[in-house]
Amino acid sequence: MRLISGNLIMTLVFVIYFIALPGYAQQNNSLRLQYYEPADAKVWEQALPIGNGRLGAMIYGIPATEEIQLNEETIWAGGPYRNDNPKAGVNLKKIQQLVFEGKTKEADKLLNETFFTKTHGMPFQTAGSLLINFPGHDSYQKYYRELDIEQAKSISRYEINGVTYTREIFSSFSDDVIIVSIKASKKNALTFDLQYKNPARHTVSAKDNILILEGRGGDHEGIKGEVIYQTHTTVKNVDGLVNIVDNKLQVKNATSVVVYISIGTNFINYKSVAGDAGQQAESKLSAALKVNYSDALESHSKFYNAQFNTFKLDLGKTTAVDEISTTERIRQFQKTQDPSLVTLLTQFGRYLLICSSQPNGQPANLQGIWNNSLYPAWDSKYTININTEMNYWPAESTNLSHTHRPLIQMVKELSESGKETAKSLYNAEGWVAHHNTDVWRVTSPIDFAAAGMWFTGGTWLAQHLWEHYLYNGDKKYLREVYPILKSASDFLLSTLIPHPKYQDKGWMVLSPSISPEHGPMAAGVTMDNQLVFDMLTRTALANEILGEETSYRDKLRAMAKRIPPMQVGKHTQLQEWLEDVDDPKNEHRHVSHLYGLYPGNQISPYSTPALFEASRNSLRYRGDFATGWSIGWKVNLWARLLDGNHAYKIINNMLTLADKDNRDGRTYPNMFTAHPPFQIDGNFGLTAGVAEMLIQSHDGAVHVLPALPSAWKKGSVQGIKARGGFEIDMQWSDALVNTLKVKSVIGGNLRLRSYVPLKGKGLKVAKGMNKNILLNREIGATALVSNQANLKGNNLQKVYEYDIQTTAGKTYSFSINK
Template identity: 70%
Template sequence: MAYQKIRVLALLIVCTLFLTLALYGQKPTALKLWYDKPANAKVWEQALPVGNGRLGAMVYGIPEREMLQLNEETIWGGGPYRNDNKKGAEALPVVQQLIFDGNTHEADELVNASFFTKTHGMPFQTAGSLVLNFPGHAHYQHYYRELDLDRAIAKISYTVDGIRYTREIISSFADDVIIMHLASSKKGGLTFEAEYSNSSKHTVFRNGNSLVLEGRGSDHEGVDGKIVYQTHTSVKSRDGKIEVANDKLKVSGATSATLYISIGTNFIDYKSIGADQAAKASVKLGTARKKGFEKALSQHVALYAKQFGRFKLDLGSRGGVKDESTVERIKNFKTTQDPALITLLTQFGRYLLICSSQPGGRPATLQGIWNNAMQPAWDSKYTININTEMNYWPAEVTNLSETHQPLFQMIKDLGESGQETAKALYGSEGWVAHHNTDIWRITSPIDFAAAGMWPMGGIWLAQHLWEHYLYTGNTEFLRQVYPIMKGASDFLLTTLIPHPKHEDKEWMVLSPSISPEHGPMSAGVTMDNQLVFDMLTRTALANEILGEDTVYRDNLQEMVKRIPPMHIGKYTQLQEWLEDLDDPKNEHRHVSHLYGLYPGNQISPYTTPELFEASRNSLTYRGDMATGWSIGWKVNLWARLLDGNHAYKIVNNMLTIADRENRDGRTYPNMFTAHPPFQIDGNFGLTAGVAEMLLQSHDGAVHLLPAMPDVWHTGFVSGIKARGGFEIEMNWVDGEAEGIKVLSSIGGNLRLRSYVPLSGKGLKEATGENPNVLLNPIAAVKALISPEASLKGNKLRRIYEYDLPTIRGKTYNFSVKKR
């Protein structure tokens, strides 16, 4: 009898537990950020982001005063403008001679006077906030909020006086509006007021059943603000009363209500404005209102999941660690080493890319699509000396190729805008862009010489066109973008000049330039040489693939032979400059000279071992701690160095909480990464870095688990992409791959590289060069190694390489060969 009572009591406890979870919160899943407290109204980095590529919102989840901070991708300061200084071309030869003579200070002053103007880029700006006031909700219980990455929905729930209130918020991929569904567990228990908060010049008025705000982008640095936008907010409810006044919207006595927010601007393209902002907003709002919330949610999730669901990742479980809120998991990571938290952060990066970059729209900015200021840090624009490029490092490898399209459009725009800059500043053909741009596609330098006199931003961006081709094999795409690649190469062919101190070698260099944000003014900077090599050789390859002009191809290849090779300096480091100027005690955040290691492919442990080892030394000298984006880069660099444990050490540096108590933290409570302040490139760099630890395809083969840290004992990944159009699914145990599936989307030779022997039907030992041009890297080898390179003894694990001719659309299975 006593035993039966115990069983009944246990059953009641279990039932009560499940009822409590159902009423007062949801069991967190692996891909949810969740919290047991609302965001602090004054701490934006605690709010949760939703977005659909065009519209973004930060959701605070405050019971008594909800805030939805809003963004639309084309709300920027200023209007169409240019920032070319016509004095540049005349001053250019004088500046170049000063640099060759070693008078870098004078060169710096002349560059500032002749290449720069008073405009330094326009800011990306907030659309303000929609604020919802809930009377009597200040005293609440059983609070829970989450961001569900699988479904791209933010949820909040809490109780007041025994009534359960819920909020669900999406930035709809189906309807292109922000939708918020509010519900009360008591019939008629929902009452609130909605009003706008906005720092721009604006007016608020009623238009039918909508509350409308019309605002403007601000004037900036002498450029008049030309962007005009309207935010339309409307609500539907089956019961209760809805009132729309001239300054607020009120709902009373409802059981549930659905709020719709639509934003339209007058932006047309980087050269023109004049669209009807009111019509843009009202048409989308009217269409969305015709659907019930459940249907709208279902359609939104279906479209979003087509992208997010392609890539699956499991780095292991937490092994008995109690369920903790996301902020507690970040705080405790040093102790728990929770692999599921790394999985969450990796997938969060993919979520952010999907939500801030969609076909037909603008690329992700320095903060993606989320920004709560009129004058954000660095204007939240496009810093193209690494940050914008880093935003798109995860795009191809984590199966989000279409998110790359907005960047391609921006590169096309810059290819047009940059032609005038190339002529005005350099007297050159082709096109050029420096280290920064904005929605108006400026291409001349900004800020000051030591940061902005770097004419390689467009050259770096153009590498993304080639990378997309390598992953997809899409020849039609290559044909479309070839003129852009050719224009970038034309600029180099007409701008490179002989270095007078190396006449015997006939080296051609770019001058003036800098190693990004890390002076001095120089000629023949290592990163420039690496980028020039990539631009010219890849354009030549594209020319050959497309059957274009052979004379032009020969010109490109002849110039490549005259690019200075990389050099190893006195500290056995890869030199950052043509001269041996590196300081091994300098821990500068930029490691630009390692572009050839990642994201480039000029440095390899198998073909350039001396440069490979020198790159390791350079990275070691720079240290493991840095700004958030630099940490993201270093994860990738250590992965390319095939050192999974060191890459994992850098991941540890990223997963430190950034709050008022820890100014050196690199991850905010909402998992945004910190420079500080917030820069989204750190998130994207981390995501790409984890993928690079699991799979590499830049060095002639598809390398399985190239940089696996010891702590990731068992795991699984699917939907990860390799160059050559291969999609891989694999699981591993004790760091070694077991079951492996490879989908060949376009056919061609598959060369597999592994640390363990593999078996599979048709698999043969690899010999010679890989015949698959999409996997065969540009042969740098001797042309890239300086004659004095002398480092030897690079210790590498034994590798096994296999070839298999594949057929388009067919899946191939492999396993570890028994030893």
């Protein structure tokens, strides 16, 4: 037998490796973002995001100088603090009187003087960057980079003088460090150095071939920066030389190396920064170094896949996309109408949620976990008058319920912090939060009265605790969060006051308030009324489910009946305020009065047809184009209006390329959505909106394909979730559902609503109210009973409704009854 030389064996290994590399042979790239040139070093929105919930990074893929821009979820400016103004409580009644008298400018002025402080929230801050410098790599050929959202990793590849260089990067879910594999197809062809770049005050040192950066969160608005963090970087090499010179980690004449990046902070919780940043970074790095690269990648992928693969979507494919860059696909979408790009953007939203929100961590902020600045737009805080809530709209419906836990934990912490604010500012019981908060869980007003004097932020956030229950039916969990719901309702019970103009009606309102970021100071704002009604009635229902005291339940429901009902105005619109002052020519980005349509469920084509039509008119007046997050909201709203083609039109407005040549574009080359600038809520809103077009379960039944656009004639979805603990697989063609499988996770009555007749074992025509409390709703004294007569004049399709009693753990199959 002829012996093969060691060099030849090495060559064969590399050939096999690169042929097998994902994307190298241009395999199906339906769930990959792909590009044929590196990101522009000056354009952050061209870099590709990776994350594991705690650690985020943006990957540029530049051959000569790779930049890995870093984030850690607890690196914020400032330290534990409060922003309550002691002057507020004594001025509250005077301000309310000014509002009732119509003296809104005087009320605004007094609010700014007595309710606000000089502290308006701390910014989320970058951890800087790791730069990897490759001398002589300025001229290259056959460049390719991708973000594989099925494996949660970034790959870049290029060729220089016949040598192929490959970088594979992921933020490990299993090892909690960022891992970078760098390979050359020729032995000893890797020479590079690593160094830090950081805009904050910092120091760099070295220890045992570990490059260490220690930084500190910034001082801001009089609050001292107390977050200390350390970044530890080292290299594991097979061959070549590794050493540290002049604060640079140098690698010479290697063939294959793995770079490990570990970050630790002293943050423990919103009240304490007594941790050890260095010890945390060191221990995570030490543990990761004990795992070989292939095992680390496998365990990372397994952890991620267990989350991402719970939901699959196929909306069809109309063009060949394997050879086209993602940037070009976005640019061409208005012409191609490629449904697979909508699928990619939808799944990209799920990818971003998994990568920026994991149990026991912080919730996704205004930019998720990705930020390259010390002072990002709006501080990248938690804006809780829509944006933070929108981040979690897809969590339940797209089968990522566990990602909801960080938000639920934040609500728990706000319920603690907000008790002092409720007492100090409103002389009230319970807890309160306004329109904005940060990692330190401040709950008093931020910014200025016209934006920040809105104290139902906590009321809205608390709805997420209830929604999480509706999808899982876990009474143990409900008992855990019930005190938070009760405390939120206690605040409302102690702050609602009679509206003097409507004494004959007995209406109770919140004052002073605004319709978020829109209009003058007011009392009884429509969105407030909707939120208050939901809070009171849902807390009462939780009380009933848990068998708590009936007198409190009765008190909640009695007050709910005194909340002003929604009004239809002179322009046939749903009024945004109690007064009929809406301007039909106003295209403001916020559509807060439509909360009752989505994400609330107080407006229905079946039980409240007049309000349903008024909502449609209001949405038409606001127009179809808006900021990125507002577009995301409008997709959901049009889906709730059961108008799939209009919802799809809004998706078209989102899928326009945002670059230097198109300031009105709403999707950046890396598929981040643009406010502009980047806000991640647009991505999450779009993902939720697509799910809402396919399944709705807010209106007493599980409605299949409620808002399917004509563009998606054939497709399928697997693992989409509905309230009541139902998991659904569905296939459709000719815009009609063909087959349907429903797994009942917790049992109970399943009511199906469909535009086509269905058949299946045990299926019966539905009669009366649905007995499944997780699928029902409470709308004052109006019971939800499907009434075909209500469909007349609403241009809605006839629906068929069926019931089947399900058993936990069993799957039920249905098909179209032709």
